[in-house]
Amino acid sequence: MIRPGSRPATGTGEQGPRLTFRIELPLLVWMALVWGALWQDFSAGNLVFGFLLALVVVNVFRLPPVELSGRFNVWRAVVFAVGFLGKVVLASFQVFALAVVRGPRVRSAVVGVRLRTGDDLMVTAVGHVLTLIPGSFVVEVDRGNSTLYLHVLDVNTHAQVERVRRHVLDLEARLVRVMGTREEMARVDAERAGLAFPPPQDNGSTPRGGDTARKEAP
Amino acid sequence: MTGSLDAVLQAVAGVCLVVGCLMSLAAGIGMLRFPDLLSRMHAATKPQVLGLFLLLSAVAIELRSWALVPVLLLAWLLQLLTAPVSAHMVGRAGYRTKHLKRQTLLVDELDQVVARAVQDGPGRDGLAQEGPGQDGMGQGPAGQDVAGRTGGCSAGTGPAGPAAG
Numbered sequence: 001m002i003r004p005g006s007r008p009a010t011g012t013g014e015q016g017p018r019l020t021f022r023i024e025l026p027l028l029v030w031m032a033l034v035w036g037a038l039w040q041d042f043s044a045g046n047l048v049f050g051f052l053l054a055l056v057v058v059n060v061f062r063l064p065p066v067e068l069s070g071r072f073n074v075w076r077a078v079v080f081a082v083g084f085l086g087k088v089v090l091a092s093f094q095v096f097a098l099a100v101v102r103g104p105r106v107r108s109a110v111v112g113v114r115l116r117t118g119d120d121l122m123v124t125a126v127g128h129v130l131t132l133i134p135g136s137f138v139v140e141v142d143r144g145n146s147t148l149y150l151h152v153l154d155v156n157t158h159a160q161v162e163r164v165r166r167h168v169l170d171l172e173a174r175l176v177r178v179m180g181t182r183e184e185m186a187r188v189d190a191e192r193a194g195l196a197f198p199p200p201q202d203n204g205s206t207p208r209g210g211d212t213a214r215k216e217a218p
Numbered sequence: 219m220t221g222s223l224d225a226v227l228q229a230v231a232g233v234c235l236v237v238g239c240l241m242s243l244a245a246g247i248g249m250l251r252f253p254d255l256l257s258r259m260h261a262a263t264k265p266q267v268l269g270l271f272l273l274l275s276a277v278a279i280e281l282r283s284w285a286l287v288p289v290l291l292l293a294w295l296l297q298l299l300t301a302p303v304s305a306h307m308v309g310r311a312g313y314r315t316k317h318l319k320r321q322t323l324l325v326d327e328l329d330q331v332v333a334r335a336v337q338d339g340p341g342r343d344g345l346a347q348e349g350p351g352q353d354g355m356g357q358g359p360a361g362q363d364v365a366g367r368t369g370g371c372s373a374g375t376g377p378a379g380p381a382a383g
Contacts, residue, residue: 037288037289038292040289040290053266079367095244096241098248099244099251099261105253108323110256110313110326110327126259128302131264132298134265137264137305137309140313151256151309155325158325161324
């Protein structure tokens with residue numbers, strides 16, 4: 001597990017460069033593969049050249065490091081990808097039908113869902129997947145409380161709102177099983193076993209909407 | 219034998235093309251018929267994910283070249299990475315500038331949060347600490363605080379960049 005914390009991207013510590021290299025290795029490999037794909041040539045020489053180019057790019061255009069959890073379950077990733085594709089197909093047609101049948105009378109909701117994890121990459125991944133599955137998209141991200149505010153299409157009852165909330169948390173659990181940290185895995189497992197797990201401590205009052213949703217017209 | 223396989227593949231590619239184009243039609247109908255910006259964003263960004271996937275599949279099947287598959291996959295992956303970001307940016311800006319019909323919303327939990335952030339004042343619960351984000355959206359319940367919160371949130375969307383690679 002690699003956790004550089006809030007260390008600045010331009011790591012100048014004594015072990016800084018090596019740590020940065022380890023964090024960036026998956027990114028470099030990915031960029032080399034992109035290079036190969038663009039040239040449609042996956043020979044060793046081309047990939048090595050792509051890797052060197054990626055090194056140059058990464059060092060010239062610095063970005064904050066992406067914190068990977070250090071584990072990746074390939075089997076669960078495949079299952080997730082297939083399920084994702086299925087959902088995209090199903091829900092695309094649902095949106096199509098909705099546009100034709102319901103049209104201007106469609107009702108929707110903005111739902112806030114507090115995720116378990118505060119990890120930037122995980123929040124980003126969950127938000128991306130939610131936006132790609134038709135039916136919901138992320139309107140706002142509250143990074144400090146790792147809360148996603150989703151606009152959900154075709155919501156008519158409060159029971160459906162709760163279903164959306166459960167669906168989002170279920171999706172997060174599945175993503176955690178693919179690439180979450182061990183702590184997150186333990187949390188998801190504990191939740192599944194029915195143990196009451198305390199919510200994560202965070203800064204100040206949490207805007208946990210939903211359960212105690214009060215409607216106040218301004 | 220190869221002739222019949224050819225025919226089957228050709229038919230599959232044809233179906234992919236037609237259904238893929240149908241998704242664009244779905245987006246168009248959605249744009250016309252949905253009531254406000256936020257619901258239109260669904261139609262504007264989502265069916266194309268499937269639509270482009272089907273069109274690229276048709277290209278791959280039709281050309282029957284394995285060397286092309288990584289490029290097509292890359293094209294689709296890049297769409298997967300960028301479409302949510304653009305939807306989020308447009309949706310967020312639309313929400314802040316009140317380009318939404320409240321009567322179409324069953325619940326709006328974001329509204330409360332913005333109101334509370336305004337009540338508590340800037341600097342409370344980390345919402346307005348990331349510097350004044352002058353997004354020029356002064357139409358919120360209390361212009362400057364909402365703008366401050368917006369700044370925090372735009373910082374929150376930052377990591378999408380490096381994650382996208």
